[in-house]
Amino acid sequence: MILIVAYGNSLRRDDGAGFFLADALERIWIERQREVERIDTHQLMPEIAQDVAAEGVSAVVFADARVAVPREEGPGPLRIQVRRIGTDVRSPSVGHHLDPTVVMLYARLLYGKDPPAWVATVPGVDFDHGEGLSETARSALEFLPDILSELGVEWPLEPSAEDLSTGR
Amino acid sequence: MAQTIAIDPVTRIEGHGKITIQLDDAGRVADARFHVTEFRGFEKFCEGRTFPEMPGITMRICGICPVSHMLASAKACDAIQGTRVPAPAMKLRRMINWAQYVQSHALSFFHLSAPDLLLGMESDPATRNVVGLVLANPELARKGVRLRAFGQEIIRMVTGKSVHPSWATPGGVRENFNPEQIEKVKAGLPEAIETTKAALKLLKDSYPAFTKEVATYGNFPSLWIGLVTPEGGLEHYDGLLRVKDAEGNILEKGLPLERYREIIAEAVETWSYLKFPYYKPNGYNASGMYRCGPVARLNVCDFAGTPIADEELAQWRKLAPAPGKPVNGMFHAHYARLIEIMFALEKIAITLDDPDIQSDHIRAIGGVNEYKGVGIIEAPRGTLIHEYDVDRDGILTKANLLVATGNNNLAMNKTVKQIADAYISGNMITEGLLNRVEHGIRLFDPCLSCSTHAVGQMPLHVRLLDANGETIDEKIRG
Numbered sequence: 001m002i003l004i005v006a007y008g009n010s011l012r013r014d015d016g017a018g019f020f021l022a023d024a025l026e027r028i029w030i031e032r033q034r035e036v037e038r039i040d041t042h043q044l045m046p047e048i049a050q051d052v053a054a055e056g057v058s059a060v061v062f063a064d065a066r067v068a069v070p071r072e073e074g075p076g077p078l079r080i081q082v083r084r085i086g087t088d089v090r091s092p093s094v095g096h097h098l099d100p101t102v103v104m105l106y107a108r109l110l111y112g113k114d115p116p117a118w119v120a121t122v123p124g125v126d127f128d129h130g131e132g133l134s135e136t137a138r139s140a141l142e143f144l145p146d147i148l149s150e151l152g153v154e155w156p157l158e159p160s161a162e163d164l165s166t167g168r
Numbered sequence: 169m170a171q172t173i174a175i176d177p178v179t180r181i182e183g184h185g186k187i188t189i190q191l192d193d194a195g196r197v198a199d200a201r202f203h204v205t206e207f208r209g210f211e212k213f214c215e216g217r218t219f220p221e222m223p224g225i226t227m228r229i230c231g232i233c234p235v236s237h238m239l240a241s242a243k244a245c246d247a248i249q250g251t252r253v254p255a256p257a258m259k260l261r262r263m264i265n266w267a268q269y270v271q272s273h274a275l276s277f278f279h280l281s282a283p284d285l286l287l288g289m290e291s292d293p294a295t296r297n298v299v300g301l302v303l304a305n306p307e308l309a310r311k312g313v314r315l316r317a318f319g320q321e322i323i324r325m326v327t328g329k330s331v332h333p334s335w336a337t338p339g340g341v342r343e344n345f346n347p348e349q350i351e352k353v354k355a356g357l358p359e360a361i362e363t364t365k366a367a368l369k370l371l372k373d374s375y376p377a378f379t380k381e382v383a384t385y386g387n388f389p390s391l392w393i394g395l396v397t398p399e400g401g402l403e404h405y406d407g408l409l410r411v412k413d414a415e416g417n418i419l420e421k422g423l424p425l426e427r428y429r430e431i432i433a434e435a436v437e438t439w440s441y442l443k444f445p446y447y448k449p450n451g452y453n454a455s456g457m458y459r460c461g462p463v464a465r466l467n468v469c470d471f472a473g474t475p476i477a478d479e480e481l482a483q484w485r486k487l488a489p490a491p492g493k494p495v496n497g498m499f500h501a502h503y504a505r506l507i508e509i510m511f512a513l514e515k516i517a518i519t520l521d522d523p524d525i526q527s528d529h530i531r532a533i534g535g536v537n538e539y540k541g542v543g544i545i546e547a548p549r550g551t552l553i554h555e556y557d558v559d560r561d562g563i564l565t566k567a568n569l570l571v572a573t574g575n576n577n578l579a580m581n582k583t584v585k586q587i588a589d590a591y592i593s594g595n596m597i598t599e600g601l602l603n604r605v606e607h608g609i610r611l612f613d614p615c616l617s618c619s620t621h622a623v624g625q626m627p628l629h630v631r632l633l634d635a636n637g638e639t640i641d642e643k644i645r646g
Binding site for chain 2: 009010011012041042043045046047049050098102105106109110128129130
């Protein structure tokens with residue numbers, strides 16, 4: 001089962017892009033007959049580690065927005081980025097933020113579960129008060145199928161034994 | 169040579185805490201400024217909305233204390249409607265508020281502060297984090313997660329969601345508890361109480377290791393403000409506003425909430441987006457600075473009202489410089505939060521047996537009967553004020569939000585200065601100084617733009633400038 005954790009604030013425009021990304025991913029994976037569970041939240045909290053560690057979770061995808069700085073992201077349109085979650089963790093923030101790495105560490109250290117996990121981010125340029133996404137974020141979401149094809153059709157799951165044996 | 173140390177994160181977007189420390193020619197700390205996030209955007213955003221929408225909108229100000237904003241907003245809407253909220257609805261609102269205290273304070277203590285307390289303020293940042301915490305005390309970490317989850321689950325049970333629940337409305341609430349939910353909460357209470365007791369013991373046992381921190385982390389006289397019950401007890405949801413001075417004298421015994429502007433005014437500084445509230449009778453100066461939050465609430469109340477919390481409160485009061493005086497040091501906020509968790513759990517236990525929380529009489533219906541509504545509540549991090557002006561159709565013409573972090577703005581500045589003064593060493597920006605300043609801010613458990621988490625990661629960029637503005641040293645964290 002793929003666990004999608006979407007987080008952000010839908011009243012701060014692109015900060016809520018993670019929910020739109022989660023909508024698209026969930027739709028695609030259900031069409032491909034994958035089992036999907038989804039959590040929508042304002043921000044990541046320690047107890048999400050309990051969901052990550054639940055029985056049957058074979059992969060975790062955190063769906064989020066990121067602050068996109070065009071000059072730092074290279075030429076061409078801003079795209080959805082997908083990266084595997086590492087293990088580097090820093091000291092706690094003075095605010096309330098936990099990042100996906102911390103959630104996954106809690107799951108591993110406290111519950112002994114360590115499913116593969118990724119963060120997928122939509123480029124955000126407008127975080128003002130309001131609803132709806134910027135043109136940048138909307139355009140990036142339109143190219144999601146291309147991103148997924150680059151990752152491999154089975155992402156975020158490993159190919160099954162049957163897939164391997166049949167050469168699918 | 170006068171120097172400026174700027175703890176300066178990326179500031180292109182609101183939501184970061186930038187800290188500037190100014191040294192004088194002798195290398196002493198002359199001033200410190202903590203630039204905090206602004207909330208004015210939400211105030212403007214709300215103009216033109218209908219007042220019943222406000223609880224649902226304003227709860228998106230914060231992902232940690234959405235319940236606080238929802239309840240403060242609902243109270244302001246109650247006042248506009250002019251209806252009397254049914255007693256069962258009041259009890260349900262209080263229940264959810266106590267659950268909020270459990271989850272919010274548990275996060276602050278177990279996840280944000282525990283690494284500093286258990287692993288040491290000067291320990292390697294590479295391990296002074298959740299990894300280090302779990303390796304040092306896995307059982308505590310696990311229990312901390314479960315305690316927070318317990319509070320969140322209570323909220324989720326009756327509101328449908330643990331974050332941004334659309335539950336409190338003008339005049340009441342939408343849902344009550346059912347017998348199955350009540351039994352489930354009862355079953356979880358013993359563990360929650362034992363976890364809190366364990367945390368209290370761990371914290372108190374650690375005090376000998378933090379004598380200097382106790383003396384230098386926000387340890388200065390100030391006014392204290394918070395809600396109390398009409399009898400003077402600890403209060404989180406309603407009651408009256410009380411103000412005490414640094415000697416423990418009561419300046420305001422119990423002001424009705426709608427009259428808050430008689431004692432609270434707001435100033436503006438050019439170097440920060442955040443408003444600077446102050447105690448109006450004393451003016452905008454050092455004597456007008458006040459603090460709110462867990463330490464303030466325990467300072468202004470006469471008692472808690474539940475057995476274990478009262479026992480701990482009596483112990484906590486011994487931390488004051490003299491009997492009858494307020495507890496001054498912000499390091500004691502950790503202890504205060506644990507006492508409030510215990511108080512909330514004890515109150516939840518009592519209320520679970522009240523049949524009113526299963527009542528269907530949970531909402532009073534009304535229209536626009538007043539053109540101004542004030543809702544004041546004690547959020548976990550301090551006094552929270554929502555004030556709305558509406559037209560005859562109930563459309564908001566003005567909103568004023570005074571959040572707890574704003575109330576503590578002046579005090580946070582002074583705390584940063586005090587810590588920097590005690591630990592700065594020449595022209596060096598040490599990791600230890602960064603850790604300690606961070607911890608000092610964390611004692612206030614500030615709400616720093618968790619409403620835009622994508623930009624609120626708060627990396628720290630510390631720059632040391634000479635009198636000519638040249639960078640002598642800098643460090644970047646995060």
